[in-house]
Amino acid sequence: MHFVFIVQGEGRGHMTQAISLRNMLVQNGHEVKAVLVGQSARREIPHFFIEKIKSKVIGFESPNFVLDSKKKGLRIAESFRVNLMKSRTFWSNLHVIDQTVQQHQPHVVVNFYDLLAGIYSFCYKDKRKFKFVCVGHQLLFEHSGFEFTRKRKIEKNLLRLHTRITTSKSDLNLGLSFVTMPHEPKKRLYVVPPLLRNEVLSQKSEDKNFLLGYMVNEGYAEDIIAWHSRHKHISLVCFWDKKEAKDPYCPHENLVFYQLNDERFVEHMRTCSGYLSTAGFESICEAMYWGKPILMVPTAHHYEQLCNSLDATKAGAGISHDKFDISLLMEYIPRHKNRQNEFQEWVQRAETIFMQLLTQ
Structure with missing residues (x-):
């Protein structure tokens, strides 16, 4: 079977999921003909993704968030305004997606949570000759068993609206989950394991x-540097996406910032004592696979990451806080209950489950 991927390019999570699924498909005799990446002006498609996806990569501008002045949190109202002003560009990019699909004639198009891909699925539904499949942790927000925070109901409704647009007219929705949950076929929703790459699965x-x-957002580095200035005896390695910064950047002894390099990041994840991050799904899963205690700090005004942190805490990944107070992680590490074996067993079922759902 032939596949085309459409990948949301914000952060590294959706990209590494795409690499993992591509490898599974190829190992089972299928082919990924092209990969479209939705991106914003402030991001570049990482070199590691272009190298490892091993398919033609096509970038296009897709709706995205606007950061606040400190480059930490999101400005929801401003994001809506800016994206609305770019509507002509986005409408034009629907044709970019369609041209790619028409050129390669895939049996399946897989959308890794890109909003414009969902709009494409809706607008071009009458000429579709392929199965449209959506993949992402966010799809679990439609599951009857998913627990949301009781606060911020407006943001909850906006997030669910975003997810419903992204999965518009989909044939199958595959919700990546930290734990097993029942499928809900009436919603076309199937709960599947995280998609982790061979570099993670093959190492101890x-x-x-x-x-x-x-x-992901460079503004949080200020908090890290301020904390570490009072704890210089702690060895701390960080990765960020500040394109103009030196690589590596060392503010002071025992603290280093690297530009995002996939192999270097994975090796540091494998060998660290604990992990701190904004609450992106994929890196949490990698830390859980290797049994690393985690401090999750959801990006300000990013309701999706707040949901991720609550879900991961419930699954035993670690603790959540609203600031990068690394002392909390230091205190938590000795009492972390490792659920590594249980999580690894779930992850190792991924290939069988995905092949059954995508190729049947």
């Missing part, structure tokens, strides 16, 4: 006595 965890941090 070690502890080399340092902490690892990852932040």
Whole structure:
């Protein structure tokens, strides 16, 4: 079977999921003909993704969030305004998606939670000759068993609206989950394991006595540097996406910031003592696979990440806080209850489950 991927390019999570699924498909005799990546002006498609996806990569501008002045949190109202002003560009990019699909004539188009891909599915539904499948942790927000925070109901409704647009006219929705949950076929919703790459699955965890941090939004580095200035005896390695910064950047002893490099990041994840990050789904899963205690700090005004942190805490991944107070992680590490074996068993079922759902 032939596949085309459409990947949301914000952060690394959806990209690494796409790499994992591509490898599964190829190992089972299928082919990914092209990969479209929705991106914003402030992001570049990482080199590691272009190298490892091993298919033609086509970038296009897709709706995205606007950061606040400190480059930490999201500005929801401003994001809506800016994206509305770019509506002509987005409408034009629907044709970019369609041209790629028409050129390669896939049996299946897989959408890794890109909003414009969902709009494409709706607008071009009458000419579709392929199965449209959506993949992402966010799809679990439609599951009857998913627990939301009781606060911020407006943001909850906006998030669910976003998810419903992204999955518009889909044939199948595959919700990535930390734990097993019942399928809900009436909603076309099937609960599946996380998509982790071979670099994670094939290596064992070690502890080399340092902490690892990852932040998509560079503004959080100020908090990290301020904390570490009072705890310089702690070895801390961080990854960020500040394109103009030196690589590596060392504010002071025992603290280093690297530009995002996939192989380097995975090796540091494998060997760290604990992990701190904004609450992106994929890196939480990698930390859980290797049994690493986690401090999750959801990006300000990012309701999706708040939901991720609550879900991961419930699954035993670690603790959540509204600031990068790394002392909390240091205190938590000795009492972390490792659920590594249980989580690994769930993850290792991924290939069988995905092949059954995608190729039947």
